[in-house]
Amino acid sequence: MSLPFRKLALGAGGVKGILHIGALQELSKFQKLEFPDGIYGCSIGSVIGTYLSFGLPIDDKTVQLTKKYLSMDKVVGKPTFHDLTNAFSSKGLFNMDAFERSLIDMFNEVDIDIESKKIGDTEMPLYIVASNLTKGVPAVFSKDVPILDALKCSCCIPGIFKPQELYGQIYIDGGMFTPSLTTLAPDAFHISLTKQTKTKITSKTIETISPVQFMKDVYSMATHNFIVHQKSETTLDLEYPNLHSDSDLEEFDIEDVLNTAQVLTRGFLRSKGFSEESPEV
Numbered sequence: 001m002s003l004p005f006r007k008l009a010l011g012a013g014g015v016k017g018i019l020h021i022g023a024l025q026e027l028s029k030f031q032k033l034e035f036p037d038g039i040y041g042c043s044i045g046s047v048i049g050t051y052l053s054f055g056l057p058i059d060d061k062t063v064q065l066t067k068k069y070l071s072m073d074k075v076v077g078k079p080t081f082h083d084l085t086n087a088f089s090s091k092g093l094f095n096m097d098a099f100e101r102s103l104i105d106m107f108n109e110v111d112i113d114i115e116s117k118k119i120g121d122t123e124m125p126l127y128i129v130a131s132n133l134t135k136g137v138p139a140v141f142s143k144d145v146p147i148l149d150a151l152k153c154s155c156c157i158p159g160i161f162k163p164q165e166l167y168g169q170i171y172i173d174g175g176m177f178t179p180s181l182t183t184l185a186p187d188a189f190h191i192s193l194t195k196q197t198k199t200k201i202t203s204k205t206i207e208t209i210s211p212v213q214f215m216k217d218v219y220s221m222a223t224h225n226f227i228v229h230q231k232s233e234t235t236l237d238l239e240y241p242n243l244h245s246d247s248d249l250e251e252f253d254i255e256d257v258l259n260t261a262q263v264l265t266r267g268f269l270r271s272k273g274f275s276e277e278s279p280e281v
Helices: 014-027 044-053 060-069 072-076 081-090 097-108 147-154 211-230 254-271
Strands: 008-010 039-042 092-094 126-132 137-141 159-161 164-166 169-173 189-193 235-238
Touching: 008 044, 014 044, 014 060, 014 189, 014 235, 014 254, 039 044, 044 060, 044 126, 044 147, 044 189, 060 097, 060 254, 072 097, 097 147, 126 147, 137 147, 147 164, 147 169, 235 254
Parallel strands: 008 039, 008 189, 039 126, 092 159, 189 235
Antiparallel strands: 126 137, 126 169, 164 169
16 A cells, blocks of 8 residues: 555545545645545535535635535425425435525535536546446446436435435435445545544344334444444545434534544554655645
8 A cells, every 4th residue: 555545435424524634734844635546425525525526625614614515404405295295205304405506506606606516527537436226236426427326326324315316227225235335445545533422232122123223223333343344555544533423413513523534543653654744645
């Protein structure tokens, strides 16, 4: 493994994507954030990967935009009576209008008209990962696919958002079929957002856990175990105490979250024999 990394993979994790930003800020001390062999992004990783693929700096403004536009209350909205009554047939509570609007507004603040862009318009090769339910396989969008459509497919959380239709096929969140991007980009620097369960499931607690929380925790454990078994020498696992995919970022000290990601990244890179402020920067 050697620097500079030529390929980057950013994993799924909801609002835990703030950890991606801290890691990239630290990585920028070791090499330029340029990845000529491509950026792979899944779910929240696809949003941050898209941002980076346009050559935008990962800095304090990135943090501010993430907090402003990618919090759960911004991308989900409030359910209406119509949403609730139609959730069974539509297989999700919300359409992705609020999510799309948040992305449009976020990229407008950095002077990028995301509505008119295709994936091939980015400065660095970009690959957006989703799950194709029609075929039952992972999907990797690139080149002529509209960025907004690809991002909605990649970030379509099952049960929360209605499955997305694109090119006559049905898609949901990329993390469902590709918990670890090492399966698609084994030679990439892979930043994985370690899954954490909120509840310890025991014979005493299982009856008190809601069905929704039970399913989320089972999925989190299954995903975490998959990531552990697929981990490569270029996989960096990031986590922060009590920070979950649906957490409210306002309840956290973001500076401390970012600092934790930076410390973990620095320790990982140094454990591989890299020195800070490398000549590549």
